[in-house]
Amino acid sequence: MNENEDYAMVREQAQRFLNDAMDPEYLRALLEAPGSFDGRTWASVIEFGWPAIAVAEEHDGLGLGWRGLCVLAEESGRKTASLPLVPSAVAAQLIFAHADRAVHQEDGAALVSGARYACLALARTDDAGLADPPELHLRGALLHGTSALTPFAASADYALVAAQDGETFSLLLVALAQPAVSRTPSCAIDNSRAAAELSFDGARVRVLATGNEARTAFWRAASLAALATAFEQIGGAQTCLEMARDYALERKAFGQPIGRFQAIKGKLADMYIRIELARGCALDALAALEQGDPSWLGLAASARVAATDAYEVSARENIQTHGAIGVTWEALPHHHYRRSRALGIELGAAIMWRERLLAESGFASAA
Amino acid sequence: MNFDIDPADLAFREEVRTFVRENLPPEMAARTLRNYHFLRDDQREWTRILNKKGWSGQNWPQEWGGTGWTPIRQFIFEDECFMAGAPPIDTAGFKMIGPVIMNFGSAALKQEFGPKILNGDVFWGQGFSEPNAGSDLGSLRTTAVRDGDDYVINGQKIWTSYVETAEMIFVLVKTDPEAKQRGISMVLVDKNAPGVTIRPIIDIGECHTLNEVFFDNVRTPVRYLVGEEGKGWTYAKYLLDMERAFSAEWPRNKRYLAQLRALAGCARSNGRRLIDAPGFAARLAQLEIDLQALEWLTLRALYERKGGTTLPVGSLLKVRGSELLQKIGEMQVEALGDHAAYFYADPRDQAVSDVGWPPGPAYAPGIVADYMYRRATTIYGGANEVQRTIIAKTFLEL
Numbered sequence: 001m002n003e004n005e006d007y008a009m010v011r012e013q014a015q016r017f018l019n020d021a022m023d024p025e026y027l028r029a030l031l032e033a034p035g036s037f038d039g040r041t042w043a044s045v046i047e048f049g050w051p052a053i054a055v056a057e058e059h060d061g062l063g064l065g066w067r068g069l070c071v072l073a074e075e076s077g078r079k080t081a082s083l084p085l086v087p088s089a090v091a092a093q094l095i096f097a098h099a100d101r102a103v104h105q106e107d108g109a110a111l112v113s114g115a116r117y118a119c120l121a122l123a124r125t126d127d128a129g130l131a132d133p134p135e136l137h138l139r140g141a142l143l144h145g146t147s148a149l150t151p152f153a154a155s156a157d158y159a160l161v162a163a164q165d166g167e168t169f170s171l172l173l174v175a176l177a178q179p180a181v182s183r184t185p186s187c188a189i190d191n192s193r194a195a196a197e198l199s200f201d202g203a204r205v206r207v208l209a210t211g212n213e214a215r216t217a218f219w220r221a222a223s224l225a226a227l228a229t230a231f232e233q234i235g236g237a238q239t240c241l242e243m244a245r246d247y248a249l250e251r252k253a254f255g256q257p258i259g260r261f262q263a264i265k266g267k268l269a270d271m272y273i274r275i276e277l278a279r280g281c282a283l284d285a286l287a288a289l290e291q292g293d294p295s296w297l298g299l300a301a302s303a304r305v306a307a308t309d310a311y312e313v314s315a316r317e318n319i320q321t322h323g324a325i326g327v328t329w330e331a332l333p334h335h336h337y338r339r340s341r342a343l344g345i346e347l348g349a350a351i352m353w354r355e356r357l358l359a360e361s362g363f364a365s366a367a
Numbered sequence: 368m369n370f371d372i373d374p375a376d377l378a379f380r381e382e383v384r385t386f387v388r389e390n391l392p393p394e395m396a397a398r399t400l401r402n403y404h405f406l407r408d409d410q411r412e413w414t415r416i417l418n419k420k421g422w423s424g425q426n427w428p429q430e431w432g433g434t435g436w437t438p439i440r441q442f443i444f445e446d447e448c449f450m451a452g453a454p455p456i457d458t459a460g461f462k463m464i465g466p467v468i469m470n471f472g473s474a475a476l477k478q479e480f481g482p483k484i485l486n487g488d489v490f491w492g493q494g495f496s497e498p499n500a501g502s503d504l505g506s507l508r509t510t511a512v513r514d515g516d517d518y519v520i521n522g523q524k525i526w527t528s529y530v531e532t533a534e535m536i537f538v539l540v541k542t543d544p545e546a547k548q549r550g551i552s553m554v555l556v557d558k559n560a561p562g563v564t565i566r567p568i569i570d571i572g573e574c575h576t577l578n579e580v581f582f583d584n585v586r587t588p589v590r591y592l593v594g595e596e597g598k599g600w601t602y603a604k605y606l607l608d609m610e611r612a613f614s615a616e617w618p619r620n621k622r623y624l625a626q627l628r629a630l631a632g633c634a635r636s637n638g639r640r641l642i643d644a645p646g647f648a649a650r651l652a653q654l655e656i657d658l659q660a661l662e663w664l665t666l667r668a669l670y671e672r673k674g675g676t677t678l679p680v681g682s683l684l685k686v687r688g689s690e691l692l693q694k695i696g697e698m699q700v701e702a703l704g705d706h707a708a709y710f711y712a713d714p715r716d717q718a719v720s721d722v723g724w725p726p727g728p729a730y731a732p733g734i735v736a737d738y739m740y741r742r743a744t745t746i747y748g749g750a751n752e753v754q755r756t757i758i759a760k761t762f763l764e765l
Contacts, residue, residue, distance in 0.1 A: 125726065126636035128704030135636065148705040186725060189710040189735060253503040263752035312697075319571075319742045323501055323750060324526045327743040328577070329569035337571070337742070341700065345708050349701055354646060 014075035022079035030192035035154035035185030037194035046114035070231040077235030084117040091118035116157035121147040128349035138165035142202040153196040154185040171214040172205040190342035223300040230307035240314035244321040278310035298360030311340040396452030402733030405454040407532035414487030438669030449618030459491035471594035492530025494538035511540035551599035555591040572739035573712035615688030630702040682754040689744035
């Protein structure tokens with residue numbers, strides 16, 4: 001399967017740029033400070049037009065669709081870059097699909113240009129799932145409540161949230177620069193996710209959808225994000241495999257490279273198998289999405305589960321292959337271990353997506 | 368093998384439980400129960416509390432000043448202490464170098480160190496691994512050359528746990544660089560001796576528990592040679608088998624699984640409990656089975672050691688115990704859901720002690736910190752890949 005030339009070019013450019021930009025010292029500094037947003041890299045990728053990649057040309061986007069975004073997500077994942085590409089793309093899509101163009105033109109345009117970026121505050125607190133039913137409340141058209149720890153919320157300009165308006169499910173876009181919004185960044189397992197809790201104390205909102213339309217849009221948004229994130233996870237897992245392979249060839253024990261031992265060979269082969277299985281699921285879901293096949297929602301759930309598994313296992317086994325050096329702060333394997341955990345929690349844990357998958361397959365009682 | 372429970376052992380369990388309840392300082396227990404690394408000061412204080420009662424040397428025979436307890440009583444004691452939140456006693460001193468000194472050391476060494484270990488006056492660092500000799504310990508390069516009444520030591524050790532707060536180091540050295548394993552000896556070195564440099568290694572969880580130790584013409588008296596020159600490899604194998612026998616960490620597995628059970632039974636914000644999710648429940652049940660199997664494997668190892676047979680089940684215990692700890696940890700963080708996204712490396716961090724922060728159960732930050740560090744368990748004490756090779760060789764003659 002050859003990648004179309006446009007995507008191959010995007011991938012090559014991303015690799016070239018991220019290889020230089022994501023040097024270990026820089027990544028370590030981001031990990032050391034809670035709530036770190038990688039503004040330097042974000043400023044560069046704006047220049048490349050990355051925030052516009054999935055947006056249609058009629059909205060001044062690059063028109064490379066979700067596949068284009070997935071290429072960037074995979075390459076970001078490989079280098080543990082932490083950029084709000086996926087949240088912004090999801091928010092932009094919702095704005096163009098649901099909002100009154102005239103009213104929201106400015107918001108959409110800002111997301112496409114990258115001048116502003118969004119976060120997805122879709123997770124439930126005290127749970128491993130997503131906020132359906134929502135925890136936040138609309139009272140008199142103003143938003144109240146506190147979100148779960150949300151990636152990029154420490155500095156994002158917008159948050160996509162779901163809220164309960166009486167009995168009605170509402171999907172909202174909130175501009176975060178207003179006095180009724182406060183952010184609480186926290187020490188996190190992966191500080192470079194720029195994560196924070198968001199508290200809303202009567203915040204003004206823009207309603208994107210209400211009722212059943214809103215709930216459908218909510219799960220569509222979550223699934224789109226999960227699909228692109230699956231590629232990010234696969235990219236990370238791929239790097240773990242490559243790191244482990246390189247180390248297995250270099251490190252010697254008992255008079256030979258450890259890669260000669262079957263215990264290590266088998267481990268690396270298992271990583272490879274899991275990654276390729278996840279990649280298959282993700283490509284399948286992406287193709288279904290592009291063809292407008294409604295089964296893409298179930299396939300995206302599969303991709304989410306398989307990619308979460310592939311990344312977590314690969315991150316662990318990369319550490320194991322590195323031996324004691326793998327459990328030090330200085331070495332890079334823990335960056336992936338942390339990122340794999342963060343990505344596995346954000347957007348809901350695998351346990352929830354398994355239920356989602358069964359529900360999409362017609363086992364309605366599974367949820 | 369007969370595992371009938373002796374009523375006297377049940378009474379013993381009650382006695383231990385009462386003692387721990389009355390003597391373990393509550394704030395120390397609260398600290399330990401959070402799953403973070405233990406503090407040396409807590410360990411020292413607890414060792415001394417135990418020593419006053421004559422209980423610090425649980426695995427030592429009475430002639431060494433130990434309790435002379437049967438394996439089942441040691442097991443009960445460790446179980447009760449761990450569940451109550453007592454800090455662990457010093458493995459390096461009580462379970463590793465202590466028995467080596469007592470079995471193979473000179474009368475003078477026994478007299479010098481036995482009482483100090485028992486009273487928590489001397490803690491130990493293990494100077495085995497080197498940058499190019501980890502699981503493959505035989506290729507170590509640190510040398511000790513005899514010079515009058517001293518050995519002069521040169522070389523580097525790495526991954527030495529907790530040596531920063533220890534008093535002594537036991538070191539594997541080459542006294543005969545030509546001979547391979549037969550040229551290896553074990554010597555004791557004062558951590559503060561001139562020429563010893565300790566450099567911290569920050570671990571995966573942002574903590575300092577590991578170190579590099581450099582020896583630059585370090586002098587240690589010849590009387591600190593353990594046993595005979597050239598027999599260090601034999602002692603090290605004895606000691607590592609002891610380490611592996613205890614690395615099943617059955618009590619830790621038990622306590623962590625109890626935490627997981629509690630998490631699984633809590634109602635979440637969506638009103639449901641994890642235990643009601645069939646997939647989760649099935650995995651939890653499997654962990655219960657694994658834990659029970661580990662308990663019996665540990666007991667079997669202890670009984671067989673007592674009987675004088677030396678079935679080397681240490682490797683089995685190491686593999687099963689370490690992998691079970693990791694599996695429980697992985698399910699714990701999964702069960703914590705969004706609460707597992709918060710991370711605090713140090714329990715003394717002001718933010719962690721603020722009431723209500725971070726969100727979730729009070730022990731959540733410790734679980735997440737432990738989830739990071741716990742990756743080391745399948746590596747230290749001889750990587751599990753190497754343990755499996757030993758199992759294949761020893762039991763299956765492969």
